[in-house]
Amino acid sequence: MRSPARNAVPAAAPAAAVEPLFDNQAVSSARALPLYMQLAQHLRQLIIGGAINDRDALPAERDLAERFRVSRVTVRKALQSLTDEGLLQQRQGAGTFVSAPPRVEQPLSVLTSFTEDMQSRGLTAGSVWLDRATGTASSDEALILGLSLGERVSRLRRIRLANGVPMAIEHCVVPSRFLPDPGAVSGSLYDVLRARGHIPHRALQRLSATSLTDDQARLLDTQPGSPALHIERRTFLPTGGMVELVRSSYRGDAYDFVVELQLSAPSIPSRHDSEAGS
Ligand code: 16G
DSSP: OBOOOOOOOOOOOOHHHHGGGOOTTSOOTTSSSOHHHHHHHHHHHHHHTTSSOTTOBOOOHHHHHHHHTOOHHHHHHHHHHHHHTTSEEEETTTEEEEOOOOOEEEESSSOOOHHHHHHTTTOOEEEEEEEEEEEEOOHHHHHHHTOOTTOEEEEEEEEEEETTEEEEEEEEEEETTTOSOGGGOSSOHHHHHHHTTOOOOEEEEEEEEEEOOHHHHHHTTSOTTOEEEEEEEEEEOTTSOEEEEEEEEEETTTEEEEOOOOOOGGGSOOHHHHHHHO
């Protein structure tokens, strides 16, 4: 069973939609700051403040120059400094685009789904499906998932989006006895598993640094070679059986994984110790 692959992420706003956000008074020769810095400051505020979103297109250099009544050299310098800061991408022949995905801080000590992670941050989770199919477990998958050779699995491959912005490519394998029809998952996999009585309870996660291949970068709408995190998650049911094996590539510019550390028990001085020492 196979559903048609789609690999286009939702379109971002065109330059015309961004223009009304500009403040005509933002750049003025009456101020001491060089004009290109004033323009860069104005655009930076719009991007960081979230008025202009990731992947939105900026108007052409000529239009920006007219709009802010500055020279094209000034515009070019402003755009270059924001490109150097990583807030803009200039694509040959296509124009200048914002490069500021939502930054997500994810604790590593709690087991949550992508949909829950996004909801808790006020972002809307979405998916672009690359593949939803059933098949036979490969020897590697069978070994990890504890399946016999020839056992069936459901495979879900998708781009995970936050407010329409690509965040990660996820390839998830679930034994068919837990998920016979991958087509049943349109949004949250964990919601579907829970509804079927298979509750993700505990997971082991391994993170390693990597860089995006050309194909991955295209899917994530970013530059080939950009830093990324490869994550493998093995998720278990309360009974101990493994319910999913997931391999994902997360954009390095969109995620901070956070772990809380505590002093190990023997190093914490007890009240008795501190009284004895005083
Ligand atoms: C997260 C999990 C993934 C799980 C998915 C379920 C990591 C690295 N991966 O993306 O293992 O399948 O959540 O999310 O955290 P969903 O219920 O929204 O489909």
